[in-house]
Amino acid sequence: MNSEEMLDFALGQLDDPRRRELEEAGRTDPEFAAKAHRVRHAVHQLVDDGYTFNPPAGLSHRTLALVAHSRSKGRSILDYVPVQVPFRWADFAVAASIFIAGLLTLMPAIQRSRERMNQAGCVFNLAQIGSSLAQYATLHPSYPYPPNDRADAHSGLFAAILHDAGMLTDLSVLDCPCNGKCAVHAAGRMDSFEQIDDLRKSDPAQYQKLVSWDYGYNAGYRRGSGRLGPLEARPASLIAVVADQPPQDAHLGVIDRNSPNHGGSGQNVLYSDGGVRWHSNRRISPNDLDLYLNNARQMQPGLNEHDAVVLPVMVPFVGSDNR
Amino acid sequence: MVKVIGSDSAEDLAQLTDEDLMRRYRDHGAEVLFNELVHRYERELFRYLARYLGDPSLAEDVFQNTFLQIHLKRGLYEDGRPFRPWLYAIATHQAVDTLRKVGRHPTVSLDQRLAPAQADSESGSLLDMLVNDDSGPLADLQEQERQQWVRDSIERLPDSLRQTLILAYHQDLKYREIADILKIPVGTVKSRLHAALAKLQQMARTAHRDGKD
Numbered sequence: 001m002n003s004e005e006m007l008d009f010a011l012g013q014l015d016d017p018r019r020r021e022l023e024e025a026g027r028t029d030p031e032f033a034a035k036a037h038r039v040r041h042a043v044h045q046l047v048d049d050g051y052t053f054n055p056p057a058g059l060s061h062r063t064l065a066l067v068a069h070s071r072s073k074g075r076s077i078l079d080y081v082p083v084q085v086p087f088r089w090a091d092f093a094v095a096a097s098i099f100i101a102g103l104l105t106l107m108p109a110i111q112r113s114r115e116r117m118n119q120a121g122c123v124f125n126l127a128q129i130g131s132s133l134a135q136y137a138t139l140h141p142s143y144p145y146p147p148n149d150r151a152d153a154h155s156g157l158f159a160a161i162l163h164d165a166g167m168l169t170d171l172s173v174l175d176c177p178c179n180g181k182c183a184v185h186a187a188g189r190m191d192s193f194e195q196i197d198d199l200r201k202s203d204p205a206q207y208q209k210l211v212s213w214d215y216g217y218n219a220g221y222r223r224g225s226g227r228l229g230p231l232e233a234r235p236a237s238l239i240a241v242v243a244d245q246p247p248q249d250a251h252l253g254v255i256d257r258n259s260p261n262h263g264g265s266g267q268n269v270l271y272s273d274g275g276v277r278w279h280s281n282r283r284i285s286p287n288d289l290d291l292y293l294n295n296a297r298q299m300q301p302g303l304n305e306h307d308a309v310v311l312p313v314m315v316p317f318v319g320s321d322n323r
Numbered sequence: 324m325v326k327v328i329g330s331d332s333a334e335d336l337a338q339l340t341d342e343d344l345m346r347r348y349r350d351h352g353a354e355v356l357f358n359e360l361v362h363r364y365e366r367e368l369f370r371y372l373a374r375y376l377g378d379p380s381l382a383e384d385v386f387q388n389t390f391l392q393i394h395l396k397r398g399l400y401e402d403g404r405p406f407r408p409w410l411y412a413i414a415t416h417q418a419v420d421t422l423r424k425v426g427r428h429p430t431v432s433l434d435q436r437l438a439p440a441q442a443d444s445e446s447g448s449l450l451d452m453l454v455n456d457d458s459g460p461l462a463d464l465q466e467q468e469r470q471q472w473v474r475d476s477i478e479r480l481p482d483s484l485r486q487t488l489i490l491a492y493h494q495d496l497k498y499r500e501i502a503d504i505l506k507i508p509v510g511t512v513k514s515r516l517h518a519a520l521a522k523l524q525q526m527a528r529t530a531h532r533d534g535k536d
Contacts, residue, residue: 003450007517011491013498042453046523047492049477050470055369056383060361063387067357067394 010039119268119278121177122244122261126270129174129215129242132167134274137233139165143241145220145230146193146317153197155219156211156313158242160193174213176244176261208314214261216245216292216310219317221302228301228318234272240284240308242270246292252299255282255290267291269310284308341406349397360406361390368414371494375418375486377478385421389414408503411496415486415504422482449521476526484519491516 008014009022026033133143144161146153162168171190190196190210199207218241220230231239244259244267251257258281259267266280269291282291287306289295294302294309301318302309311317336344336359348356368389372382392413400409477485490501491512502509 004513007450008513011516012495013491015497039450039453042524043492043520045469046520046527047473047477047488048470049374049473050466051374051474053370053373053379053382055365055386056379059369059383059386060358060365062383063361063390064354064358066387067391068354070391070394 006036006039010036010043115178118176118178119262122268123276125173125176126215126242126268126276127274128170129162129168130270130274130276132162133233133241133270135167136162136165140233142220142230142232143218146197150194150197151228151318152316153193154200154211154314155217155311155317156213157193157196158217158219159213160190160196163190164193171213174215176214178263179214179261211313213313214245215242216312217242218308219301219311219315221305221307221309222300231272232305237272237305239272239305240269240288240291240310241272243267243291243310244269246299246310246312252292253297258282342404345397345400345406346402349400352397357390357394360393364410367494368410371411371489372414372418374489374493375415376421381421381425385414385417388417392417405500405503407496408500411490411494411500411504412506419482449517449524452521452524472527472530473523476523479526480519480522484515484522487512487515488519 005014005018009019014022022032022036026036136144144158144165146157146161159168159171159174163171191199196207196210199210218231218239220228223229231241244261246252247254247257247260247264258264261267266278267282268276268278269284270276279291283289284291285306288302288308290297291308291310292299294300295307296303299311299315300309301311336355339347339359341360341363344356344360347353348360365386369382369386372385372389373379376382376385389410393410396413400406477488480488486505487501490496490504491498496504498509498512501512505512
């Protein structure tokens with residue numbers, strides 16, 4: 001028997017049958033009995049204070065009176081605490097129904113709020129692109145345009161030209177948040193305009209993956225001489241420069257089909273004054289019948305300065321006759 | 324046959340366990356059941372509170388508040404839970420609050436570790452101390468002097484040790500019950516009790532030595 005057990009025995013803390021065993025040992029082993037007695041006596045000497053506290057007369061009656069007074073004051077909130085709450089499927093069904101009803105009630109509001117947030121994100125993107133174009137226009141007479149030997153470069157490479165000029169560092173602004181994530185991040189580190197244009201011929205699949213942003217670009221218009229040229233940087237002229245990408249080729253001819261970025265409800269358009277405006281149809285001014293086609297109903301640069309045409313990213317600056 | 328609550332005779336009530344009384348009081352709110360519980364614990368609980376608080380008038384207030392809490396919280400009593408530790412736990416909380424309001428007792432420092440891992444070695448040394456002091460450091464004192472010394476010394480123990488000592492020695496509660504009341508492991512209860520005894524023994528030796536000097 002260890003000392004801890006001896007102490008527990010002396011303090012009356014051992015349970016049967018061990019207690020009975022030690023009591024029996026005490027009857028047969030005088031030495032053990034003497035030791036246990038000495039421990040008990042020592043503890044008694046240290047702890048027994050000789051007091052016998054008796055409750056004052058009437059304590060229980062006063063206590064009952066206090067509780068009765070509490071009862072008469074009316075029920076407290078604790079009185080309504082259920083004694084037992086058994087699990088019932090009916091309760092679960094009611095709770096689930098309330099949860100689902102709440103969810104269905106809130107979903108449209110959450111959806112609308114998300115749409116508004118994405119719409120604001122799209123406007124912000126275009127404003128950022130507008131800011132880059134404005135910076136570019138302070139150093140150049142026109143908006144981004146490829147050199148003559150690269151005239152067949154795709155209009156989407158306006159972003160690469162801006163990037164080359166050091167005026168567009170954050171490529172995420174080329175992703176409209178309203179139509180899910182596009183693969184802009186795949187671009188990673190954008191190479192120079194020439195390198196990307198070379199990639200178009202050497203690795204079309206990689207090029208397709210790289211140039212996948214959501215905004216189309218106004219590649220300029222046909223001059224009186226018949227030659228194509230870039231849009232001149234004149235902010236006051238209020239020309240559409242960048243906009244949400246055009247609809248698919250199959251729907252391009254249908255005037256009612258808007259950009260797919262916003263589910264076909266309309267498109268944001270960035271103008272040369274830096275402003276971004278929402279248009280619920282493709283007719284953006286009396287002089288411009290279709291944002292995505294020129295006034296001859298072709299996916300070509302505009303017939304004049306006021307005939308703004310926003311081309312898809314994969315259409316050359318010189319336009320596409322065969323679409 | 325279902326018995327109508329309130330029609331129990333005193334004998335019937337006396338035969339019910341504390342847990343049955345509390346469960347039926349919780350479910351039906353019959354005053355006779357509550358009265359039986361108050362009468363049943365009047366002497367025992369008052370003795371505990373008076374000794375722990377060191378003041379019978381404070382103990383009376385705490386006793387009344389304890390049973391008021393039992394009445395108010397009757398809906399929280401769980402079936403199968405032993406009533407006695409639940410009552411003591413509420414009473415102890417009430418007493419601790421009261422002590423906090425009136426100000427703490429001066430206590431001696433506890434300069435020994437209470438790690439359960441050391442329990443056996445401590446028990447060993449404690450047992451040796453208790454057994455080997457043949458005459459006992461308090462043997463020279465008159466009985467009344469010794470009792471006065473015990474009262475003063477226990478009052479100077481830290482609260483946690485005093486609680487455990489009173490519950491184990493004076494109230495005859497088992498380690499399991501004390502652990503349930505104080506919401507601490509059984510090992511900690513043992514360590515505290517041994518530490519309390521060791522501290523008292525040490526104080527007794529000091530007092531004895533000072534008395535001789």
